[in-house]
Amino acid sequence: MPRETLQTFLTRHRFKPWEIVPSVKGISREDYALLRLFPGNLVFDLLFDEQLLELRKSLCLAEYMAVSATDQPEQFAQMVSAVGSEGWAFALRFSPYHKVSLALENLELVLSAMLEAGLSLNAAKAGMESAMSFAHSETRSYEREESKATINLLNFSTLYATYVDICRRLRKYAGLDRSRAYDRAIQKIIGKNAGKHDFIKDLRNFILHHHLLRPSVTITHGDTRTVTLFVHAEWLIIDGYVWKSGARGFIQSNRKIDLTATTDDISKDVARLIEFHVKMAERHLQKDKIAYELYKYERAKVDHLSKSITNIEAIFKLRRRSLRVGPESCSI
Structure with a gap:
C-alpha cells in the first residue's frame, strides 16, 4: 500500500486551495509550498486571477458596509482604493x-x-x-x-x-x-x-x-x-x-x-x-445614513485622485509629443 503523504491526503479529500490558504494576497513561503501540492495550473489560476481577487476585495468591503461599520476608517480607505468601479458598485449595494x-x-x-x-x-x-x-x-x-x-x-x-x-x-x-x-x-x-x-x-x-x-x-x-x-x-x-x-x-x-x-x-x-x-x-x-455618506465620500476621494493622476499623465504625454515634433527636435 503506497505511503500516505500530505499531497495524496489533500487530493483524496478533495480540498480546494482556498480552503487551505484563505488569502492569496501576501502569502508566505509556507503557504506557497502548500499550494504547490495541488495538481495542474489551479494554483497559478488562483494566484493570478484578477477577477477573483477583485471579487474577494469587493466581498470584504460588502461585509464591512453591510453592518454600517465605521470603526476602521484607515483600513476601509485602503480597501476602497484597492477595488475598481465595478467592484465598488457591487459592494456598495450591501450597505x-x-x-x-x-x-x-x-x-x-x-x-x-x-x-x-x-x-x-x-x-x-x-x-x-x-x-x-x-x-x-x-x-x-x-x-x-x-x-x-x-x-x-x-x-x-x-x-x-x-x-x-x-x-x-x-x-x-x-x-x-x-x-x-x-x-x-x-x-x-x-x-x-x-x-x-x-x-x-x-x-x-x-x-x-x-x-x-x-x-x-x-x-x-x-x-x-x-x-x-x-x-x-x-x-x-x-x-x-x-x-x-x-x-x-x-x-x-x-x-x-x-x-x-x-x-x-x-x-x-x-x-x-x-x-x-x-x-x-x-x-x-x-x-446607516451617516455610514453610507462616509462610504461614498471615501470613494469620491479615490475617484478624484485617479482622475487627477490621469490628467497629469495626459499633460506629460502631450508635452513629450510636442517636444518630439517641435522644430527644435528636427535635424536637417
Whole structure:
C-alpha cells in the first residue's frame, strides 16, 4: 500500500486551495509550498486571477458596509482604493442605506415625471380648446388632443401609484409599518385633499381594468374666460366600478371633476410628502445614513485622485509629443 503523504491526503479529500490558504494576497513561503501540492495550473489560476481577487476585495468591503461599520476608517480607505468601479458598485449595494437612497432618488424622479404629465395634460387642454374655438377646425384635431389628455391622465395616475409603492417601501425600511404616527403625519400633510388622493390612486385601476376615461373641455364666458378640463362624475359611478370609499366620496361630492386643479393639488402635496420621507429616513436611519455618506465620500476621494493622476499623465504625454515634433527636435 503506497505511503500516505500530505499531497495524496489533500487530493483524496478533495480540498480546494482556498480552503487551505484563505488569502492569496501576501502569502508566505509556507503557504506557497502548500499550494504547490495541488495538481495542474489551479494554483497559478488562483494566484493570478484578477477577477477573483477583485471579487474577494469587493466581498470584504460588502461585509464591512453591510453592518454600517465605521470603526476602521484607515483600513476601509485602503480597501476602497484597492477595488475598481465595478467592484465598488457591487459592494456598495450591501450597505443598508443604499436601497433607501435609491428609493428617495426614485421619488424625485417620479415627481418630475408627474409634473411633466401634468404639463402635458394642460397642453392637451389648450389643444382641445383651440379645436373648439375655431369653427373651421377639423373634428380630428379635437380627437387627437382628447387622446393626449387620456394618455397623460393615465400616466399621471400610474406615476402616483408608483409613488405610493415607493413610500410603502421607505416606511418599511424605517420600521414604521404599523406606526399610527406615520399615518397621522401623512393625513396632516394631505389635509382636505385626501379625497383627491384616493381618487387618483384608484383611477389607475379604473382606466386599466374598466375603460379609458376621455376628458372633456368646457369654456365659460363671464368677467373672465375660463377653460376647464374635466370628467363627469356620473360617468365614473354608473358603469358599476367599485371605487374605494374615499375615492367614491370625492366623486359623489362633485358634479364635474376638474382634472387640472386635481392634478396640480396632488403634485404640490407629493412634493411636501417627499420632503417628509427624506426627513423620516434621516431620523430613523441616522446611523446607516451617516455610514453610507462616509462610504461614498471615501470613494469620491479615490475617484478624484485617479482622475487627477490621469490628467497629469495626459499633460506629460502631450508635452513629450510636442517636444518630439517641435522644430527644435528636427535635424536637417
